[in-house]
Amino acid sequence: MLINKVYVQQQAIEGRAAYDFLIDIENYDEKYTSPVLIFLHGRSLSGRDLNRVKRYGVLYAKNRGVEIPSSLIVAPQTTNGWDPDKVKDVLNYVVRHYNVDEKRIYVCGMSMGAYGTMDFVGKYPQSVAAAVAICGGGTLKYAQNLSTVPLWIQHGSVDRAVPASESKKIYKAIKQANPQADVTLTIIPGGTHGSVERLFHKDDIYEWMFSYSKEE
Numbered sequence: 001m002l003i004n005k006v007y008v009q010q011q012a013i014e015g016r017a018a019y020d021f022l023i024d025i026e027n028y029d030e031k032y033t034s035p036v037l038i039f040l041h042g043r044s045l046s047g048r049d050l051n052r053v054k055r056y057g058v059l060y061a062k063n064r065g066v067e068i069p070s071s072l073i074v075a076p077q078t079t080n081g082w083d084p085d086k087v088k089d090v091l092n093y094v095v096r097h098y099n100v101d102e103k104r105i106y107v108c109g110m111s112m113g114a115y116g117t118m119d120f121v122g123k124y125p126q127s128v129a130a131a132v133a134i135c136g137g138g139t140l141k142y143a144q145n146l147s148t149v150p151l152w153i154q155h156g157s158v159d160r161a162v163p164a165s166e167s168k169k170i171y172k173a174i175k176q177a178n179p180q181a182d183v184t185l186t187i188i189p190g191g192t193h194g195s196v197e198r199l200f201h202k203d204d205i206y207e208w209m210f211s212y213s214k215e216e
Helices: 002-009 050-054 058-063 084-097 112-123 140-146 165-177 195-201 204-210
Strands: 010-013 020-024 034-040 072-077 100-110 130-134 151-156 183-188
Touching (some): 034 204, 058 072, 072 084, 112 151, 130 204, 151 204, 195 204
Parallel strands (some): 034 100, 100 130, 151 183
């Protein structure tokens, strides 16, 4: 019964925004404004089968019993890299069709999805309250904009797919743009490209993100 409930609450929205996406509405009540948590997947989950986006990350963790703070969880799927304009189109769709707290929009991603997270925040910093990027990197031209949004960048020390130097590089650029930027870099000792997925199964990143609001 629990499995059936999970799948009922995670609805596929196809052909209505720039990316197809799953949206988890288990904790959604249209009478109240709801925060939004967007998860951007890595390259291995790309394609046209939305079930793939449940193989790791936020929805995977939720389906395994992790208690995510009450929110609309949005998991789009790309076929080839992340375009910040298309991610914004997904967010716009959600804002139009659900009762959203626009001061509490959060984004997180892993690997290619971490780059996508940083590019989305970098292009649309006014839309995001806080973001987490895991084992990725970022586009240096967005450093100034990124410095205006609370960011938690995490990377495994022995990642061979995307070296930790990528996260260090964008962190350094953000701090150079604004030494007072609320950005944290955490290098996980012994962490590999795959092992850092466990971060989605702990409370830390969710508690951290949801502590922020654009009101602040």
